[in-house]
Amino acid sequence: MNDGEPIVKTRGGLLVAWAFLLVFGFELRTALGLFLGLDVPAVPYLGTLAIVLTLFAVLADFQRTSAQRGA
Amino acid sequence: MSVEQETFADRYPEEAELVRRSFLVAFTALGLGALFGIIQALHRTNVLRLIPSTDYYTVLTAHGVLLVIVFTIFYLVGLYQWAVTRSLDRSPTNINFTRSWLTLMTIGSVITGVTILLGFVDQIGISADVLFTFYAPLQAHPLFYTGLVVFIIGTWLAGVDWFRTWLHWKQDNPDERIPLQTFMVLTTMIMWYVATIGVAIAVLFFLLPWSLGLIDTVNPLLTRTLFWFFGHPVVYFWLLPAYMLWYTVLPKLAGGRLFSDPLARVVFVLFVLLSTPVGIHHQYVDPGIAEGFKFIAMTNTMFLLLPSLLTAFTVVASMEHGARQRGGEGLFGWLTALPWRDPAFTGMALAGLMFAAGGFSGMINAGMNINYLVHNTIWVPGHFHLTVGTAVALTMMAGTYWLWPQLTNRRLYSRPIGLFQVVTWFGGMALMSNSMHVAGLYGVPRRTAEPQYSGFEFQTAFGSIAELNIQLAVGGTLLFISTLLFLGNLTLSLGNPKVEGMGQSLPEPLSGPEDSPRVLDNMKLWAGIALVLVLLAYALPLGAIIQNGGLFGTGGDAYPVSVLGSFDGLDAVRELLGVGR
Numbered sequence: 295m296n297d298g299e300p301i302v303k304t305r306g307g308l309l310v311a312w313a314f315l316l317v318f319g320f321e322l323r324t325a326l327g328l329f330l331g332l333d334v335p336a337v338p339y340l341g342t343l344a345i346v347l348t349l350f351a352v353l354a355d356f357q358r359t360s361a362q363r364g365a
Numbered sequence: 366m367s368v369e370q371e372t373f374a375d376r377y378p379e380e381a382e383l384v385r386r387s388f389l390v391a392f393t394a395l396g397l398g399a400l401f402g403i404i405q406a407l408h409r410t411n412v413l414r415l416i417p418s419t420d421y422y423t424v425l426t427a428h429g430v431l432l433v434i435v436f437t438i439f440y441l442v443g444l445y446q447w448a449v450t451r452s453l454d455r456s457p458t459n460i461n462f463t464r465s466w467l468t469l470m471t472i473g474s475v476i477t478g479v480t481i482l483l484g485f486v487d488q489i490g491i492s493a494d495v496l497f498t499f500y501a502p503l504q505a506h507p508l509f510y511t512g513l514v515v516f517i518i519g520t521w522l523a524g525v526d527w528f529r530t531w532l533h534w535k536q537d538n539p540d541e542r543i544p545l546q547t548f549m550v551l552t553t554m555i556m557w558y559v560a561t562i563g564v565a566i567a568v569l570f571f572l573l574p575w576s577l578g579l580i581d582t583v584n585p586l587l588t589r590t591l592f593w594f595f596g597h598p599v600v601y602f603w604l605l606p607a608y609m610l611w612y613t614v615l616p617k618l619a620g621g622r623l624f625s626d627p628l629a630r631v632v633f634v635l636f637v638l639l640s641t642p643v644g645i646h647h648q649y650v651d652p653g654i655a656e657g658f659k660f661i662a663m664t665n666t667m668f669l670l671l672p673s674l675l676t677a678f679t680v681v682a683s684m685e686h687g688a689r690q691r692g693g694e695g696l697f698g699w700l701t702a703l704p705w706r707d708p709a710f711t712g713m714a715l716a717g718l719m720f721a722a723g724g725f726s727g728m729i730n731a732g733m734n735i736n737y738l739v740h741n742t743i744w745v746p747g748h749f750h751l752t753v754g755t756a757v758a759l760t761m762m763a764g765t766y767w768l769w770p771q772l773t774n775r776r777l778y779s780r781p782i783g784l785f786q787v788v789t790w791f792g793g794m795a796l797m798s799n800s801m802h803v804a805g806l807y808g809v810p811r812r813t814a815e816p817q818y819s820g821f822e823f824q825t826a827f828g829s830i831a832e833l834n835i836q837l838a839v840g841g842t843l844l845f846i847s848t849l850l851f852l853g854n855l856t857l858s859l860g861n862p863k864v865e866g867m868g869q870s871l872p873e874p875l876s877g878p879e880d881s882p883r884v885l886d887n888m889k890l891w892a893g894i895a896l897v898l899v900l901l902a903y904a905l906p907l908g909a910i911i912q913n914g915g916l917f918g919t920g921g922d923a924y925p926v927s928v929l930g931s932f933d934g935l936d937a938v939r940e941l942l943g944v945g946r
Contacts, residue, residue: 306706306784310715313788317795324799327827328806336832 305358308351319343370866373447373771379460380450381772383467387443388765388772390471392852394435394478395758399848401428406797406841409814410834421814422494423484429497430481433753434516435474437603440761442470442523444606445550447768448613449527452544453534457526466522473516480508496812500592501572501585510573517561524554542878543886545626546613552633553605555892556598556640559899563594563644571917584918586653587910593644594903601640603753605633607760611680611713613871614767618710619703621687623874627881628679635672637891639665642902649736653913658906659733665902666731673724680717686875708783712763715791716756723751726802743816744805747798755794762851763787769858770867778857786850793843800836803828 323339326332374381401424407413408421416424446463450456457463477493483506484492493505499513527550531543543551571583571591616623623629645662648654685699693702704710726748729735739745766783770776777783807823809816809830817823823830884890 306704306711307701309784309788310705310711313792314715314718317792320795321799324803328803331826333827336828336836 305355308355312347312351315347316340316344319347370868372774372868373451374774375865375868377450377456380446380456380463383460383463384443384447385772387439387446387467390474391436391439391443391761392855394431394439394474395848396852398428398432398436399845401425401431403841403845407838409816410838411817412834412838418814420485422496423481423492425812426484426494426496427478427481430477432758433497433599433603435478437606437753437757437761438516438520439470439474441553441602441606442467442520444609444761444764444768445523445527445553447772448546448609449530449550452546453530455530455534458529458533462522463526466519466526468519469522470516470519473512473514473519476512476515477509478512480506480512498592498596499572500567501575501583501588504572504576507573507576510568510576514565514568514573517565520557521561524558527551527554542883545623545629545874545878546609548630548886549605549609549612549633551888552637552891553602555888555895556605556637557602559637559641559892559895560595560598560602562899563591564596567591567595580917582918584910584914584916586651586914587907587916587918589648589651590645590654590903590907590910593647594641594899595644596647597644598640600749600753601636603757605636607716607757607764608632608676610760610764611676611717612683614764615680615710615713616683616687617869617871618707618713618767619684619687620691621683621689622872624679624682624686625876625880626874626878627876627885628675629874630878630881630885632672632675632679634885634891635669635675637895638898639669639672641895642898643669645902645906646731646733646736649733650740653910654906655909656733658902658909661902663731663733667728670724670728673720677717677721684714706780706784707766708780708787709763709767711784712766712787712790713760715787716759716763719751719759719791719794720756722798723748723756726751739805741811742805743801743809743811746811747801747805750794750798750801754798755790759787759790759794762790765851765855767869769855771869773858774863774865774867775858775861776864776867778854778861782850782854786847786854789843789847789850793840793847795840796836797840797844800833800840804830804833804837809833 320340320343323334323336326334372381373384404415404424405421405428408416408418408424446457480491480493483489484494491506491508493499493509495503495505495509499505499509527547531547531551534547535541567588571580571588574580575583612623612629643662643666645654645659646666649659684703685693688699688702691702691704693699703714726744729739730745730748766777766780804823805811807825807830809823817830825833
């Protein structure tokens with residue numbers, strides 16, 4: 295990667311996947327609370343989920359960029 | 366410039382101007398409605414109170430009417446004018462007639478809108494804090510109903526205009542099948558004509574004369590039932606323009622073609638038949654309507670799942686076809702080949718996803734027994750913010766990103782901002798509607814500025830009411846930001862220079878109209894069956910309501926349009942506040 299390039303370029307698919315999985319994970323917390331009575335604290339749960347998903351998005355972008363360079 | 370490169374604005378400049386004018390009214394209403402939305406969201410969650418609670422119903426009425434009547438229906442008439450003109454490749458028979466109904470609709474909206482907003486100025490004494498569901502005993506100023514009548518007449522004339530254009534086209538093309546987009550417009554308008562019978566009777570014979578003082582009383586249950594006669598099919602009036610975009614534009618954006626034209630026609634016919642004889646499912650807790658009639662309404666409502674499920678199948682199949690044309694492979698791998706960077710595509714796809722969730726919560730609303738759990742709780746706004754607030758509104762915004770260059774010959778100011786906008790709407794609505802659904806299950810009421818009663822704590826299964834309030838406020842704020850991004854993006858687009866050659870065509874379906882029976886195009890048949898079904902569903906309940914309560918009710922005062930108006934039940938409140946009658 296050149297020095298001038300951003301670490302992560304804007305990619306529609308990654309952005310949508312990130313938002314979708316964050317929403318899905320959030321809804322999962324609701325399901326756990328309503329169906330199983332598990333009270334998962336919102337802020338730590340969502341914060342961790344967002345960080346993990348962001349890391350995955352960065353890794354996916356690196357992988358894709360590397361694959362494109364290699365081709 | 367070749368014909369393929371011609372935009373709608375190049376080919377039909379006058380019609381494009383009218384579509385832009387419809388969209389201007391729609392988006393003005395969207396901006397105002399969103400402003401009232403964020404005021405409400407922050408007020409009832411006690412995060413930020415910009416208004417006194419006595420003005421809450423003015424805000425709520427403005428939010429509802431501006432968004433679900435003005436925004437959606439002006440967008441609909443703009444989109445449908447584009448669709449009829451484009452698909453028939455024909456101008457309206459008389460463009461001045463087209464201008465007339467659009468002007469009538471605008472005048473009606475302004476009258477009704479201003480009447481609602483005057484509720485903020487107590488000194489004037491005019492208000493209409495009757496909410497979007499404007500049935501008795503809530504009473505508005507006569508101007509509210511007058512504006513509504515003018516607006517609805519405008520929509521009826523719009524339908525006349527489109528039917529007339531189609532009939533003239535038919536004379537020139539007697540053996541041709543109705544083009545799909547025009548078919549969608551005509552079936553939607555048949556449904557609208559049937560549906561508005563209820564609201565026309567309610568307003569013209571009861572509510573307007575009552576507010577003018579020509580009659581002393583009305584039968585509240587009758588006006589409620591007539592409202593819901595209209596109030597449920599209006600939901601599909603909002604939804605069907607979104608369906609048109611999903612069926613005819615989304616497959617192109619995905620890189621493919623519509624999977625099946627015949628299935629699309631069947632879906633629209635089913636909406637003509639089934640949309641109206643279901644309204645009593647909004648009245649499960651109303652006394653005065655026999656349980657059997659409610660059961661029939663529930664059964665009819667469940668049938669309405671069929672066209673929605675057919676749509677889910679057809680639209681997803683079309684998207685998959687497009688993705689595979691773009692090189693997508695595998696059971697789910699094709700999803701990654703879709704054009705997620707395109708805000709028009711992504712907005713519509715996310716709107717469709719949210720609609721599925723809204724469908725599930727809608728089934729709970731429609732079930733007679735389980736409805737009692739959520740009736741009049743904030744669950745219900747949670748549901749319709751997924752359907753009209755996302756499936757419809759987000760699709761309309763996303764569709765605009767694609768249509769705008771066709772209508773203006775100008776590029777969109779920023780596609781990345783557009784993409785961010787639709788994703789923000791998705792995230793904001795996920796937060797807001799989730800909190801509304803969950804709070805509804807805990808019994809938190811809707812339609813109130815003060816949901817937290819003093820000396821009472823709602824029991825939560827997990828988390829807390831305070832957490833749900835924050836969630837609602839954050840979600841509402843994201844939605845407001847998203848609306849500003851949308852409106853800002855469009856406004857800045859007007860500064861872009863005009864360019865040529867941005868015309869886009871819509872591809873033919875994989876399975877075309879020739880694969881379906883011609884009877885599907887028989888508008889008279891479907892209109893006739895729809896009327897018979899409405900008669901079967903409503904004749905007996907309406908007869909019983911009139912027999913039991915009288916055509917004009919058994920007496921009683923109107924609920925005042927202002928909290929401190931003339932209503933005996935509020936004497937105690939007046940004493941408490943030290944305010945005289």
